[in-house]
Amino acid sequence: MITAIDFGCYAIRSAYRTPADQTRITMITERSEYAVLSNQSSCRETVIDRNIPCAECNDSTIVFGHHTEQIRWLSRKPCAPLFADAASPTDDAPARQILSILTEAMLPRNVSKPTDCFFTVPRGRLNPENVKFLSHLTRMHGFEPRYFSAAPAVLLSSGSDSRYTGVAIVIGAESSEISVSRYGIELAAETIPVGANWIDTELARQYEIRTWDETGECYLDLETVRQWKHDPGIHLRNSVGERERTLARLYGEVLNRIARSTRDLLNSPAVKSALGDDRLTVYCAGGPTQIGGFASTLTERFVEHETADRILTIRAVDDAETAVVRGLLIQGELEARRRSPLKSAA
Amino acid sequence: MQRLSYVLLALTLGFSQNQGLAQDAFYSIAGDVSAPQSHRYPKGQLVRLRDLLDDAGYNDAAGVARILRGTPLRTVMTDSVTPEMTSRGSLLLPGDVVVFRSFDGYCPGKQNALAMFESGPIMLQIPGGGYPASLLFELNQIPPEGSISVTRTRGGSADQVNLSHHEFIQHGDVINLGGITQTAGLRTSQGYTTIPDLAESQPDGVPMLNNVQELQPAIEITAEEEDASPTSAFPAPPVDAESETLTAVPKLSPSLADTGQMLLQTDNTMLTDTTVDGDPFQTAALEKLSAISDFAPPAASPVDSVTGETSNSAWDVLFVAGLAMATGLIVFGWLKTKQEQAAIHEFVDSLHSTRLTGEQTGSSASVPVPAQTAPDHDEQTNLQAVEASTATENFTVSVVSGDCPILSAGLEEIETVGGQTFDAAADAILRETAYADDVTKSYREGTIDAGVLEIQTSEWFEGTWLHEGTNEHSARNVTEEEDAGSAQRATEVGAVTAANTASPDSETFRDLEELLHNRMPVDIRQADLPLHIALFGNAAGPRRLRIDAAHTQVAASHILTSARQKRKPMPTTVAASGPEIDVTGSPSADTAASNADYERFDRALDLLEGQSDS
Numbered sequence: 001m002i003t004a005i006d007f008g009c010y011a012i013r014s015a016y017r018t019p020a021d022q023t024r025i026t027m028i029t030e031r032s033e034y035a036v037l038s039n040q041s042s043c044r045e046t047v048i049d050r051n052i053p054c055a056e057c058n059d060s061t062i063v064f065g066h067h068t069e070q071i072r073w074l075s076r077k078p079c080a081p082l083f084a085d086a087a088s089p090t091d092d093a094p095a096r097q098i099l100s101i102l103t104e105a106m107l108p109r110n111v112s113k114p115t116d117c118f119f120t121v122p123r124g125r126l127n128p129e130n131v132k133f134l135s136h137l138t139r140m141h142g143f144e145p146r147y148f149s150a151a152p153a154v155l156l157s158s159g160s161d162s163r164y165t166g167v168a169i170v171i172g173a174e175s176s177e178i179s180v181s182r183y184g185i186e187l188a189a190e191t192i193p194v195g196a197n198w199i200d201t202e203l204a205r206q207y208e209i210r211t212w213d214e215t216g217e218c219y220l221d222l223e224t225v226r227q228w229k230h231d232p233g234i235h236l237r238n239s240v241g242e243r244e245r246t247l248a249r250l251y252g253e254v255l256n257r258i259a260r261s262t263r264d265l266l267n268s269p270a271v272k273s274a275l276g277d278d279r280l281t282v283y284c285a286g287g288p289t290q291i292g293g294f295a296s297t298l299t300e301r302f303v304e305h306e307t308a309d310r311i312l313t314i315r316a317v318d319d320a321e322t323a324v325v326r327g328l329l330i331q332g333e334l335e336a337r338r339r340s341p342l343k344s345a346a
Numbered sequence: 347m348q349r350l351s352y353v354l355l356a357l358t359l360g361f362s363q364n365q366g367l368a369q370d371a372f373y374s375i376a377g378d379v380s381a382p383q384s385h386r387y388p389k390g391q392l393v394r395l396r397d398l399l400d401d402a403g404y405n406d407a408a409g410v411a412r413i414l415r416g417t418p419l420r421t422v423m424t425d426s427v428t429p430e431m432t433s434r435g436s437l438l439l440p441g442d443v444v445v446f447r448s449f450d451g452y453c454p455g456k457q458n459a460l461a462m463f464e465s466g467p468i469m470l471q472i473p474g475g476g477y478p479a480s481l482l483f484e485l486n487q488i489p490p491e492g493s494i495s496v497t498r499t500r501g502g503s504a505d506q507v508n509l510s511h512h513e514f515i516q517h518g519d520v521i522n523l524g525g526i527t528q529t530a531g532l533r534t535s536q537g538y539t540t541i542p543d544l545a546e547s548q549p550d551g552v553p554m555l556n557n558v559q560e561l562q563p564a565i566e567i568t569a570e571e572e573d574a575s576p577t578s579a580f581p582a583p584p585v586d587a588e589s590e591t592l593t594a595v596p597k598l599s600p601s602l603a604d605t606g607q608m609l610l611q612t613d614n615t616m617l618t619d620t621t622v623d624g625d626p627f628q629t630a631a632l633e634k635l636s637a638i639s640d641f642a643p644p645a646a647s648p649v650d651s652v653t654g655e656t657s658n659s660a661w662d663v664l665f666v667a668g669l670a671m672a673t674g675l676i677v678f679g680w681l682k683t684k685q686e687q688a689a690i691h692e693f694v695d696s697l698h699s700t701r702l703t704g705e706q707t708g709s710s711a712s713v714p715v716p717a718q719t720a721p722d723h724d725e726q727t728n729l730q731a732v733e734a735s736t737a738t739e740n741f742t743v744s745v746v747s748g749d750c751p752i753l754s755a756g757l758e759e760i761e762t763v764g765g766q767t768f769d770a771a772a773d774a775i776l777r778e779t780a781y782a783d784d785v786t787k788s789y790r791e792g793t794i795d796a797g798v799l800e801i802q803t804s805e806w807f808e809g810t811w812l813h814e815g816t817n818e819h820s821a822r823n824v825t826e827e828e829d830a831g832s833a834q835r836a837t838e839v840g841a842v843t844a845a846n847t848a849s850p851d852s853e854t855f856r857d858l859e860e861l862l863h864n865r866m867p868v869d870i871r872q873a874d875l876p877l878h879i880a881l882f883g884n885a886a887g888p889r890r891l892r893i894d895a896a897h898t899q900v901a902a903s904h905i906l907t908s909a910r911q912k913r914k915p916m917p918t919t920v921a922a923s924g925p926e927i928d929v930t931g932s933p934s935a936d937t938a939a940s941n942a943d944y945e946r947f948d949r950a951l952d953l954l955e956g957q958s959d960s
Binding site: 018022023024025026027028029030034036048051053054055056057058059060062064065066067077078079080081084085091092093094095097098101102105106156157158160205210217218219220222318319322326329330333334337 | 858862863882885
């Protein structure tokens with residue numbers, strides 16, 4: 001069974017054909033974070049009484065995945081990411097084990113010989129150690145790991161109307177990927193180590209949005225920033241209030257960096273020789289692209305970098321959060337179909 | 347003035363009503379409930395499945411509720427509903443559509459289906475024999491050879507089916523008409539607009555399902571309005587004796603009304619019969635009707651002048667000539683495309699055979715593109731779409747690796763486009779992009795030694811993490827509770843894997859098309875996590891987010907400390923206070939700490955304190 005899993009710094013998403021009905025896709029999403037509760041018996045009993053999956057460490061109780069939202073009221077300490085700073089949790093033993101448990105729960109049980117599992121990693125090409133680490137993990141659960149980048153996956157899942165030719169921009173929590181492809185072949189790509197977490201952190205730092213845990217430790221409260229940022233009324237071009245203007249400015253910084261990289265990629269010899277001066281469609285995916293006014297702000301940056309004449313249109317893909325994992329599944333299916341005629345011919 | 351005040355009052359009321367609607371959120375429900383309709387809740391209110399079911403007249407029957415969301419609609423959640431359920435079910439979002447189907451199949455209300463237009467949902471009441479899809483085809487000007495995408499729910503399952511012109515819509519169906527914003531004869535609103543069933547759809551009365559349902563013909567002219575209209579000077583058309591209404595929209599066929607199988611039926615004959623040549627009013631009505639449906643208005647009477655006829659005939663000749671030219675171009679393009687596709691198929695076949703040879707011999711081979719035609723294949727449309735664009739290019743293919751994406755078939759090294767070599771471009775790609783990274787590339791090509799990556803579960807959980815130099819030892823073993831369905835799930839996966847290998851190519855390529863165009867239904871579910879496990883090690887926690895450690899010691903009150911600093915030292919005698927205490931003496935640990943604390947104090951508070959002392 002071909003499977004796909006997108007290891008993200010904010011969420012892990014998996015997709016595969018529904019075993020009972022092959023004409024459907026099963027998609028599972030889990031938050032890639034865990035919450036540490038104090039070792040008080042009342043906390044532990046509360047979690048167990050509510051049938052919330054939890055884990056016990058040496059001196060604390062841990063809740064992970066999307067269940068962290070259910071116990072947020074029990075602890076004021078922010079959740080810890082499984083991929084702290086977009087790195088594999090090699091030095092955080094509980095996080096490493098939680099990652100394994102989540103992966104096992106999100107992938108189908110494979111009883112036959114190892115089948116392909118296409119996956120992405122945080123920060124993609126910038127961090128080959130992550131590729132190695134997550135390959136271990138995927139192989140451990142009975143699959144053959146196949147790394148694939150997020151941006152080409154978005155082009156596969158959303159670029160059928162442009163014949164898989166165009167620019168794909170994927171903005172994640174810790175990094176942003178840009179890829180230029182022609183007929184599905186990646187011509188040039190770049191990964192920028194800046195994502196939505198940088199925006200949230202800066203916002204929390206500048207406006208001193210903090211929280212204190214039971215022992216008095218002070219933390220940046222990114223969850224509050226995210227909840228505020230997800231308000232559908234927030235618009236990057238029609239900012240109301242100082243905080244929204246700051247958000248628009250921070251977004252502008254990230255998009256400015258992305259537009260500059262896009263310009264460099266489009267002017268690279270590889271892209272020039274393959275695409276000439278063709279105008280390309282830009283596909284934007286990732287949770288941060290769903291904010292109001294994103295497309296117009298990006299257009300503004302392209303104009304500033306004199307790239308607008310190379311852009312045909314800017315599209316936020318329909319399923320911005322799941323486009324990557326769907327593209328991974330498509331890549332897996334394409335690979336399987338490509339191999340099957342060769343096998344039959346042999 | 348009074349009239350003006352009425353107008354202002356009406357405008358104010360209308361505006362306030364619109365404001366009220368804009369602040370509400372709508373949730374739609376269909377299926378086995380007594381009141382299938384769109385329910386309005388205040389915006390911002392958390393609405394759960396059970397809330398909507400209760401408002402829709404849930405009759406305590408066990409069943410399954412499917413929650414559909416998005417455009418096109420897709421199932422995002424499936425909740426099992428029982429009378430004994432304690433929770434309120436899944437959280438709904440504004441615009442969600444819920445289809446509840448009871449296990450016993452009993453529907454307490456009228457059988458219904460839901461048509462989802464871009465502008466809103468429309469409720470369809472289903473008579474016993476089903477609702478003919480042909481009616482929707484006609485109302486929405488869908489060609490008869492087309493199809494409508496329908497989500498068909500039965501009990502706990504839901505299928506995506508494409509209904510053709512002659513099929514029937516059934517109870518519990520959700521019809522996806524997202525691309526259609528307006529329907530002839532149907533008026534959509536933020537809530538439901540209900541088409542009543544045939545027995546109730548006679549012209550003398552349209553019963554309302556709730557306060558927002560309404561069926562109104564597109565053009566309706568009552569006899570009173572006709573008399574009062576300025577066109578009453580023209581000869582009055584014959585009025586249907588059975589009703590006092592002359593309706594220019596598709597009329598109900600009495601014969602079909604008796605059978606109870608069709609709600610609305612267009613009747614061209616009736617329209618033609620009631621048309622009077624030269625009646626401008628009716629001609630205008632028919633023109634409007636033709637704009638919203640496929641009816642052709644009757645030919646106008648020959649009253650044009652001779653000059654007008656001459657100019658019109660010249661334009662007609664010009665139009666026919668242009669039409670003929672366009673047809674010729676289309677035919678030419680079609681023939682050319684067929685020829686190119688045949689050449690591509692020939693090329694793909696030769697490419698596959700060459701790849702096989704290259705893999706077997708380990709060498710690369712060049713495949714020239716043949717120019718012959720080959721039999722057309724209807725399948726593999728997507729592959730054709732990718733490769734058709736390169737059909738006109740004269741290129742050779744060098745088979746480098748068997749692991750490149752399928753979309754790159756025949757495109758790895760294109761020799762000439764615009765006078766530039768793609769070999770050089772490929773080299774530049776490898777130099778410039780991160781694909782040159784050895785690790786990444788080796789993973790893409792699958793050349794990494796599998797033995798290097800071997801790692802066992804015991805290593806992962808017991809702490810012998812040797813690959814990254816971290817060597818930890820666990821204190822406990824994992825005591826994961828196995829979920830009961832894991833063995834069954836594994837069996838299912840194995841069976842499906844075996845079934846996949848036997849599936850025909852046509853089916854698989856159709857599936858691929860569905861997947862590529864995001865038309866495949868998605869079941870979103872949560873992972874089955876173990877309820878209680880034991881992990882080793884100490885959790886690192888949110889280290890990156892921590893900006894300040896907790897204070898280990900609370901400083902003394904600033905009032906005490908500042909007073910101590912400002913107060914003049916008074917020498918004390920041994921007699922008065924025992925051993926002499928050196929208040930201003932050499933700095934000790936206590937005084938150093940108090941000085942440090944003093945530096946932190948707010949100057950404003952000190953100033954206030956000084957004023958109070960004075």
